[in-house]
Amino acid sequence: MGTPATRIGALGWxxxxxxxxxxxxxxxxxxxxxxxxxxxxxxxxxCRAAGIVRSAGAAPTAKTPAPVASDIAWNxxxxxxxxxxxxxxxxxxxxGCAGCHGANGISPSDxxxxxxxxxxxxxxxxLDDYRTxxxxxxxxxxxxxxxxxxxxxxxxxxxxxxxxAQGKGGxxxxxxxxxxxxxxxxxxxxxxxxxxxxxxxxxxxxxQKSAYLKAQLDAFxxxxxxxxxxxxxxxxxxxxxxxxxDALAGWYGGKPASE
Amino acid sequence: xxxxxxxxxxxxxxxxxxxAGAVPLGAWQMWARSPLHxxxxxxxxxxxxxxxxxxxxxxxxxxxxxxxxxxxACVSALEQPLRGExxxxxxxxxxxxxxxMSMVAVAGGNSSVLYTFYPPLTASxxxxxxIVLVVVGSWFWACLMVYNMATWKREHPGxxxxxxxxxxxxNALLWxxxxxGAAVEILFLILPAALGWTQTIDAGLARTLFSWTLHSIxxxxxxxxxxxxxxxxxxxxxxxxxSDRMGRVAFVLFLVLAxxxxxxxxxxxxxxxAGFKFLxxxxxxxxxxxxxxxxxxxxxxxxxxxxxxGGQGLLGWVKALPxxxxxxxxxxxxxxxxxxxxxxxxxxxxxxxxxxxxxxxWITGHFHLIFAGTVVIMYFAIAYELWPHLTGRPLRSAKLAxxxxxxxxxxxxxxxxxxxxxxxxxxxxxMAYYDYSDPGLAGQGxxxxxxxxxxxILLASAILLIVILARSHGGExxxxxxxxYARALDEASPLPRALNSLGVWAGLMxxxxxxxxxxxxxxxxxxxxxxxxxxxxxxxx
Numbered sequence: 001m002g003t004p005a006t007r008i009g010a011l012g013w014x015x016x017x018x019x020x021x022x023x024x025x026x027x028x029x030x031x032x033x034x035x036x037x038x039x040x041x042x043x044x045x046x047c048r049a050a051g052i053v054r055s056a057g058a059a060p061t062a063k064t065p066a067p068v069a070s071d072i073a074w075n076x077x078x079x080x081x082x083x084x085x086x087x088x089x090x091x092x093x094x095x096g097c098a099g100c101h102g103a104n105g106i107s108p109s110d111x112x113x114x115x116x117x118x119x120x121x122x123x124x125x126x127l128d129d130y131r132t133x134x135x136x137x138x139x140x141x142x143x144x145x146x147x148x149x150x151x152x153x154x155x156x157x158x159x160x161x162x163x164x165a166q167g168k169g170g171x172x173x174x175x176x177x178x179x180x181x182x183x184x185x186x187x188x189x190x191x192x193x194x195x196x197x198x199x200x201x202x203x204x205x206x207x208q209k210s211a212y213l214k215a216q217l218d219a220f221x222x223x224x225x226x227x228x229x230x231x232x233x234x235x236x237x238x239x240x241x242x243x244x245x246d247a248l249a250g251w252y253g254g255k256p257a258s259e
Numbered sequence: 260x261x262x263x264x265x266x267x268x269x270x271x272x273x274x275x276x277x278x279a280g281a282v283p284l285g286a287w288q289m290w291a292r293s294p295l296h297x298x299x300x301x302x303x304x305x306x307x308x309x310x311x312x313x314x315x316x317x318x319x320x321x322x323x324x325x326x327x328x329x330x331x332a333c334v335s336a337l338e339q340p341l342r343g344e345x346x347x348x349x350x351x352x353x354x355x356x357x358x359x360m361s362m363v364a365v366a367g368g369n370s371s372v373l374y375t376f377y378p379p380l381t382a383s384x385x386x387x388x389x390i391v392l393v394v395v396g397s398w399f400w401a402c403l404m405v406y407n408m409a410t411w412k413r414e415h416p417g418x419x420x421x422x423x424x425x426x427x428x429x430n431a432l433l434w435x436x437x438x439x440g441a442a443v444e445i446l447f448l449i450l451p452a453a454l455g456w457t458q459t460i461d462a463g464l465a466r467t468l469f470s471w472t473l474h475s476i477x478x479x480x481x482x483x484x485x486x487x488x489x490x491x492x493x494x495x496x497x498x499x500x501x502s503d504r505m506g507r508v509a510f511v512l513f514l515v516l517a518x519x520x521x522x523x524x525x526x527x528x529x530x531x532x533a534g535f536k537f538l539x540x541x542x543x544x545x546x547x548x549x550x551x552x553x554x555x556x557x558x559x560x561x562x563x564x565x566x567x568x569g570g571q572g573l574l575g576w577v578k579a580l581p582x583x584x585x586x587x588x589x590x591x592x593x594x595x596x597x598x599x600x601x602x603x604x605x606x607x608x609x610x611x612x613x614x615x616x617x618x619x620x621w622i623t624g625h626f627h628l629i630f631a632g633t634v635v636i637m638y639f640a641i642a643y644e645l646w647p648h649l650t651g652r653p654l655r656s657a658k659l660a661x662x663x664x665x666x667x668x669x670x671x672x673x674x675x676x677x678x679x680x681x682x683x684x685x686x687x688x689x690m691a692y693y694d695y696s697d698p699g700l701a702g703q704g705x706x707x708x709x710x711x712x713x714x715x716i717l718l719a720s721a722i723l724l725i726v727i728l729a730r731s732h733g734g735e736x737x738x739x740x741x742x743x744y745a746r747a748l749d750e751a752s753p754l755p756r757a758l759n760s761l762g763v764w765a766g767l768m769x770x771x772x773x774x775x776x777x778x779x780x781x782x783x784x785x786x787x788x789x790x791x792x793x794x795x796x797x798x799x800x
């Protein structure tokens with residue numbers, strides 16, 4: 001504390017320390033203790049202000065869990081499971097799918113979707129949802145019921161490895177695909193289904209069967225299908241008009257896959 | 260002529276060419292999402308453009324200007340050639356290579372993550388590596404600044420370090436510590452994800468580390484402008500600096516307070532506790548102190564000049580100032596924009612008020628007004644002031660330069676004032692498209708149109724700047740005197756040692772960072788719930 005130099009330096013440190021201390025007392029002790037519903041004493045107040053959530057007071061009473069849309073959650077483990085399949089091991093199992101979905105995953109009928117080239121996580125989630133009854137369809141639920149996790153992953157990688165269906169050529173492209181409609185809270189289709197962005201579990205739609213797509217949009221709109229994890233497809237489909245659902249399904253079904 | 264002028268000129272030209280490349284992108288973006296553009300612009304192009312604009316103008320341009328002006332101030336104020344010029348060139352070429360790498364990655368459409376990186380988005384590794392190289396290049400500069408000041412002090416015991424060098428070295432120290440946050444984020448979180456080594460990223464921790472850099476980088480941009488205000492402007496205006504010591508106190512306060520405040524960018528982030536948000540809000544308020552000191556000190560210096568030039572009465576000195584000198588005119592504009600921008604900044608730093616404007620166009624308006632306005636207009640003035648000393652040729656012409664500065668000021672006000680308003684009306688930032696035909700948004704259309712027009716005024720000003728610098732560079736040689744700095748009223752009085760060295764203040768900067776950032780960063784290592792699957796923005800093959 002001898003020279004003026006050290007005095008000024010020490011003064012700076014002292015002032016900064018005081019500001020920090022007073023701010024700490026206000027921000028970590030006083031304000032959180034005064035908050036409505038604050039309980040559990042000083043230590044809890046400090047922890048809450050630091051961002052640590054501790055259980056304070058009595059545990060909340062048990063309630064019946066809310067129904068969930070799907071048992072799949074897109075975390076690291078799910079992604080690892082979904083992509084851990086072996087396509088070769090699935091060839092025998094896949095023979096059972098060929099009747100409706102085609103030998104190469106390209107369906108001969110408009111009522112059944114093409115599966116070829118869909119990402120493994122898409123097939124994995126739908127098979128799991130059928131197996132757990134989160135997505136309902138008498139044929140598919142019966143087909144999926146006996147499968148175990150590994151078999152689902154194997155089938156997923158089998159279909160993912162097949163070449164994607166080619167569309168027949170485009171018609172008029174609805175503006176909803178690339179821009180959505182902000183005032184109706186409709187996100188662009190392309191934001192999740194590509195090419196603007198890709199979300200886990202959202203399938204590419206190019207070259208899919210129009211009739212199948214229309215049926216799914218209708219099912220989402222009516223609530224008959226509800227295995228979209230955050231209800232986003234039900235939200236969107238409900239906001240779309242009948243003719244918009246037709247136009248979207250028609251365009252994706254007729255669209256070449258390369259676009 | 261200045262020593263090491265080839266080095267300084269190389270930095271200036273690279274900076275202004277980067278600037279000239281990035282400003283048209285900004286103008287295009289403003290037009291593309293205004294009602295003037297028929298229908299939506301391609302979103303992928305828009306985000307690539309925003310990424311290029313932000314990366315070039317936030318990382319490359321100001322860093323090179325700080326380096327250029329730092330070298331110039333160092334050799335002219337210490338009156339000796341730069342020690343370690345070879346290393347300075349290494350730094351320059353690293354920055355050049357880094358800038359090119361990043362721009363290649365962005366132009367390829369594989370890195371549209373915006374300059375704030377947005378984890379869990381991941382871009383091409385080339386993009387991040389390019390930015391790392393720019394930063395590493397600037398570390399060469401920072402080390403050379405510290406080294407040159409230290410050796411000079413050893414050779415001149417007891418002599419006061421010239422204010423221009425003191426401010427520059429404070430900025431160099433600030434920058435090295437500032438860039439550590441983003442460097443850690445890139446090297447330990449983002450690059451492993453971008454290279455495919457990890458499948459998840461702790462987005463919360465990444466954002467916390469980025470906030471470490473994100474606010475103090477603003478002061479790294481700002482300090483060269485403040486160095487010019489303290490050391491070049493009073494002399495150009497024909498007066499004296501009001502107080503040299505006040506300048507040193509301001510630089511020291513910036514060094515200490517710029518760092519431990521970045522969490523005010525994370526007020527809406529759930530992974531940071533409210534206590535730390537409050538702590539950072541308090542320290543953010545502290546930065547108003549050196550800002551107000553500077554505004555007061557510079558205004559007083561200008562008043563001295565105005566009165567020496569015969570100005571009378573309460574405000575007569577304002578009229579008497581030489582407004583036909585580019586750096587004086589730029590100072591006036593800079594202080595006006597600082598007034599508006601600073602007032603807006605008080606809203607942003609308030610924990611509760613921030614919620615009304617968080618992530619709206621208000622924020623875009625704010626940082627354009629402060630950085631692209633207050634700071635960049637002083638960069639222009641610095642270049643105009645130094646150009647004759649660097650090229651040996653007079654500026655062609657001061658009048659044209661004043662027109663350029665007027666255009667920049669008008670353009671920036673026309674761009675940013677409507678942005679603040681549409682922000683208050685709720686317009687989100689970072690959107691490629693707004694549906695103005697909708698009655699809910701229609702009221703914002705005219706304001707956005709006005710601001711797009713401002714964008715083109717700025718483009719005209721940027722073109723004029725390049726024309727003036729190039730024409731002057733190709734002009735006829737003339738006798739140019741030495742580059743001199745303003746003398747201060749209090750230069751004869753003895754200087755306390757703590758205002759002639761920066762070590763004790765750099766120590767306080769680190770201590771406050773540990774107090775204010777220690778726990779929020781540490782929690783990222785033991786709370787696991789922030790991990791998110793990465794989302795690559797690479798184009799599908």
